[in-house]
Amino acid sequence: MIAVCHFLRSQLLPLSVIVSGLIPISGLARAQDEAAAVAASESSPVTAEVVQDVSKPKLAIKVGKIITSAGDPIVNGIILVSEGNIEAIGTSTEVVIPEGYEVIDHSDKFAMPGLVEAHSHVGGSGDLNEMVYQTNPELRNWDQIIPHNDDLKVAVAGGVTTICFIPGSGTNMGGWGALMKTGPGKPEDVIIRAPGVLKIAQSGNPERQGGEVGSGRMGMNHVIRQQLEMGRIYVNQWDLYESGKTEVKPEVNLRLEYFKPLFRREIPVVVHTQAYQVVQSTLRILHDEMNLRVVIDHGTFDSYKLTEEIQKRDIPVMAGPRGFRYEPDDGQIKGIVAEYHKRGFTSLGVNTDAPVIPQEELFFQASMAVRYGWTEEKALRGVTIEPAKALMIADRVGSLEVGKDADIVITTGSIIDPRNYVTQVFIDGKSVYDIRKDRRRF
Amino acid sequence: MKITQMTITKTLVRTTLMKAVAIVFAIGCGSTVSVIADEPEVSGDKTVLIKAEVIHTGTGEILRPGCVLIRDGKIVEIGESLSVEGVKVVEVKSLIPGLVDAASRIGAGRLDDERTDEITPDLASVSIVDWKDIDFLQQLSGGTTCVHLTPGTSNVVAGLTSAVKTAGTIDRRIVAERTGLAISVCSDPASGNNARSRPDSIYIRQPTNRMGVVWMLRNAFHATQNDKFASPAMKDVTAGTLPVFAVSRTQHDIQALMTLADEFSFHPTLIGGQECWKVTDEIAERKMSVILQRVIPGSSRGDERTRISADMAARLNKSGATFCLSGGDLLDQMRFAVRFGLPAESALASITASPAAILKIDDRVGSIVVGKDADLVAMTGDPLEFSTAIQWVMVDGAIQFEQAGN
Numbered sequence: 055m056i057a058v059c060h061f062l063r064s065q066l067l068p069l070s071v072i073v074s075g076l077i078p079i080s081g082l083a084r085a086q087d088e089a090a091a092v093a094a095s096e097s098s099p100v101t102a103e104v105v106q107d108v109s110k111p112k113l114a115i116k117v118g119k120i121i122t123s124a125g126d127p128i129v130n131g132i133i134l135v136s137e138g139n140i141e142a143i144g145t146s147t148e149v150v151i152p153e154g155y156e157v158i159d160h161s162d163k164f165a166m167p168g169l170v171e172a173h174s175h176v177g178g179s180g181d182l183n184e185m186v187y188q189t190n191p192e193l194r195n196w197d198q199i200i201p202h203n204d205d206l207k208v209a210v211a212g213g214v215t216t217i218c219f220i221p222g223s224g225t226n227m228g229g230w231g232a233l234m235k236t237g238p239g240k241p242e243d244v245i246i247r248a249p250g251v252l253k254i255a256q257s258g259n260p261e262r263q264g265g266e267v268g269s270g271r272m273g274m275n276h277v278i279r280q281q282l283e284m285g286r287i288y289v290n291q292w293d294l295y296e297s298g299k300t301e302v303k304p305e306v307n308l309r310l311e312y313f314k315p316l317f318r319r320e321i322p323v324v325v326h327t328q329a330y331q332v333v334q335s336t337l338r339i340l341h342d343e344m345n346l347r348v349v350i351d352h353g354t355f356d357s358y359k360l361t362e363e364i365q366k367r368d369i370p371v372m373a374g375p376r377g378f379r380y381e382p383d384d385g386q387i388k389g390i391v392a393e394y395h396k397r398g399f400t401s402l403g404v405n406t407d408a409p410v411i412p413q414e415e416l417f418f419q420a421s422m423a424v425r426y427g428w429t430e431e432k433a434l435r436g437v438t439i440e441p442a443k444a445l446m447i448a449d450r451v452g453s454l455e456v457g458k459d460a461d462i463v464i465t466t467g468s469i470i471d472p473r474n475y476v477t478q479v480f481i482d483g484k485s486v487y488d489i490r491k492d493r494r495r496f
Numbered sequence: 497m498k499i500t501q502m503t504i505t506k507t508l509v510r511t512t513l514m515k516a517v518a519i520v521f522a523i524g525c526g527s528t529v530s531v532i533a534d535e536p537e538v539s540g541d542k543t544v545l546i547k548a549e550v551i552h553t554g555t556g557e558i559l560r561p562g563c564v565l566i567r568d569g570k571i572v573e574i575g576e577s578l579s580v581e582g583v584k585v586v587e588v589k590s591l592i593p594g595l596v597d598a599a600s601r602i603g604a605g606r607l608d609d610e611r612t613d614e615i616t617p618d619l620a621s622v623s624i625v626d627w628k629d630i631d632f633l634q635q636l637s638g639g640t641t642c643v644h645l646t647p648g649t650s651n652v653v654a655g656l657t658s659a660v661k662t663a664g665t666i667d668r669r670i671v672a673e674r675t676g677l678a679i680s681v682c683s684d685p686a687s688g689n690n691a692r693s694r695p696d697s698i699y700i701r702q703p704t705n706r707m708g709v710v711w712m713l714r715n716a717f718h719a720t721q722n723d724k725f726a727s728p729a730m731k732d733v734t735a736g737t738l739p740v741f742a743v744s745r746t747q748h749d750i751q752a753l754m755t756l757a758d759e760f761s762f763h764p765t766l767i768g769g770q771e772c773w774k775v776t777d778e779i780a781e782r783k784m785s786v787i788l789q790r791v792i793p794g795s796s797r798g799d800e801r802t803r804i805s806a807d808m809a810a811r812l813n814k815s816g817a818t819f820c821l822s823g824g825d826l827l828d829q830m831r832f833a834v835r836f837g838l839p840a841e842s843a844l845a846s847i848t849a850s851p852a853a854i855l856k857i858d859d860r861v862g863s864i865v866v867g868k869d870a871d872l873v874a875m876t877g878d879p880l881e882f883s884t885a886i887q888w889v890m891v892d893g894a895i896q897f898e899q900a901g902n
Binding site: 181183 | 683718746
């Protein structure tokens with residue numbers, strides 16, 4: 055992994071090049087220009103009565119510009135936070151600050167939803183790959199979660215508030231991952247869902263050399279199918295029993311238990327799949343044959359040539375960590391996300407595969423994609439609501455809307471512009487990072 | 497002077513020398529320091545009365561002065577002053593219970609971990625005890641009269657722990673053959689295994705990391721539930737009749753242990769616990785006992801790169817958790833714990849009554865109470881005082897170690 059990491063890093067362009075290549079800077083001046091248009095918008099704030107909890111303060115955050123990831127930005131807005139959730143959001147004329155709310159003034163700043171990472175390995179101890187067997191549906195990684203660890207503390211300073219913490223790609227089926235917040239707390243406080251996802255790595259890492267099946271793609275596809283089929287049969291037996299279609303109670307098989315939410319399409323499988331041919335087999339085996347909720351987590355190299363097929367199946371792509379590819383046909387460098395985008399694909403985001411790319415640089419993966427032709431508006435969605443939807447947690451995170459978790463990132467401007475930085479972060483309505491109090495970490 | 501129940505030749509040579517020095521010293525000083533008034537010939541049915549200026553019973557109670565009457569190796573009477581006709585009388589300055597080391601591997605071959613399998617619940621630590629191991633004498637000389645022997649951590653389910661005395665006749669040295677089942681909720685079992693060595697290697701096996709450790713434990717517990725041929729030890733654990741001792745050090749491993757305990761309804765005792773200070777509230781809430789592994793003063797990192805905190809004992813005590821110290825040099829460990837905030841009145845219990853209660857052998861050892869084994873340590877003064885030294889150590893009513901000059 056170190057070799058790969060070095061390779062990827064060495065391909066990154068100097069910061070100055072990237073900044074100069076960006077679209078016009080989204081600063082506060084622009085925000086104020088849009089004020090009139092947004093003020094006319096018809097969104098009306100919703101308020102609800104809540105019981106006061108001292109650990110979850112009632113906050114009124116005044117912001118210059120709110121990027122909601124749920125419609126147009128709000129200029130001169132107010133976000134009311136209560137019980138860890140967003141209680142109301144709107145312009146300062148729409149939202150009235152009730153008595154007893156602590157007012158936090160960020161009138162000269164931007165606010166946006168906490169960033170959501172679709173592919174991370176830094177949520178806990180380094181126990182990523184248990185490599186004795188090629189498929190490991192018995193393994194789970196949430197026993198190794200270390201909340202708010204050193205990597206996550208910096209990630210917060212990069213605006214990342216939710217990560218998909220998954221086992222590595224050393225085997226075809228690495229185990230079950232967890233969706234978690236990056237802030238402090240006990241594991242049960244930070245976990246959003248566990249099992250959150252299944253990790254499958256189709257090729258390009260799990261190849262075996264030890265003599266068992268799985269040295270090439272045919273063998274690897276075979277063992278993945280075989281293991282999933284075993285899981286499907288198991289879940290089917292339980293479905294028949296639980297729906298009363300049979301009275302034969304199946305025996306509990308601990309190794310196959312977590313296949314239940316997967317085959318019931320309550321959680322997705324995130325797939326380490328990248329090249330054209332490999333993504334083809336992802337679509338065929340995991341989607342068409344197994345009928346799973348699939349997330350293409352990588353989708354790099356020339357997989358964008360399959361955009362139409364991916365779109366047809368409504369499968370999201372969270373591209374990364376590699377952001378671009380040399381195209382031998384025309385000798386050009388292609389931005390992978392931009393290539394999907396050009397083909398009209400929208401369920402699109404980026405990932406870091408942290409620590410391959412540092413977790414706090416998630417936004418920068420999006421910056422790079424914008425540099426190659428993505429739009430800034432899509433990029434903002436691609437680090438917030440799109441990964442949240444892909445991971446099936448958009449009911450809680452990914453956008454600033456009433457009722458959702460108050461995961462709010464305050465920045466000096468659009469986070470896509472690397473010159474801007476994060477000044478404060480709220481997770482579940484609690485301030486977990488504030489450069490006025492903490493040392494600025496990133 | 498004569499020592500009874502001598503089993504260790506080396507001890508015999510060494511202690512005889514010490515005694516010679518002791519006698520010379522005693523004569524020279526005119527018995528200003530408390531010395532043994534008379535040789536305690538406590539073998540068989542002999543009765544001895546020990547008179548101390550102060551007795552720390554180990555349970556927090558202090559007798560000043562105090563007397564202990566011993567018969568047949570047991571404590572039969574305690575009081576401020578006892579007068580018994582026609583018995584040997586031994587006078588000392590202060591008397592404390594024999595110390596109990598709740599996590600030790602002395603005398604039980606360090607090289608004897610089973611290397612071919614990960615789940616070995618029925619392997620018994622007591623089966624490989626070398627009763628003549630010099631380490632027993634070393635621990636005895638530090639006041640430790642009872643040790644809890646645990647199998648190593650290279651297996652996921654390592655085997656049965658046992659409690660033994662550090663001295664005495666072999667027939668009396670086993671306190672409990674089967675105190676509990678040792679499991680490893682840490683990365684240790686993974687360290688020897690791998691996925692990529694010679695195809696015929698026995699080390700190509702799970703676990704190669706913590707995910708594998710957790711899975712193998714879950715699988716072992718789950719498999720026991722419906723298997724009538726399951727391991728007796730696993731069955732007893734599942735039935736709640738055999739305690740579980742789990743080695744965990746990092747915060748996440750301690751939390752994983754709690755998750756496992758909830759899933760399979762067992763009530764583990766934690767061994768190691770280097771990062772337990774981060775989760776003291778949960779530990780206290782669950783009434784999970786902690787056998788703290790030795791904290792080396794001055795180091796901030798423990799095994800598995802854990803962040804250790806010198807005031808762990810004080811924090812656990814404050815939270816109301818049941819805990820004890822372990823790992824040798826118990827008196828000095830206790831003094832360091834006090835230095836870092838453990839209240840003096842709770843200190844002695846952390847190396848006597850608490851470990852005995854945690855190991856469920858407190859019907860026999862850990863405190864100076866009528867009916868318990870006469871495992872006693874005579875000291876020259878307050879046990880918390882760094883300059884206080886051990887005079888002699890008694891196991892089952894017989895003095896097994898005596899320090900010259902004290």
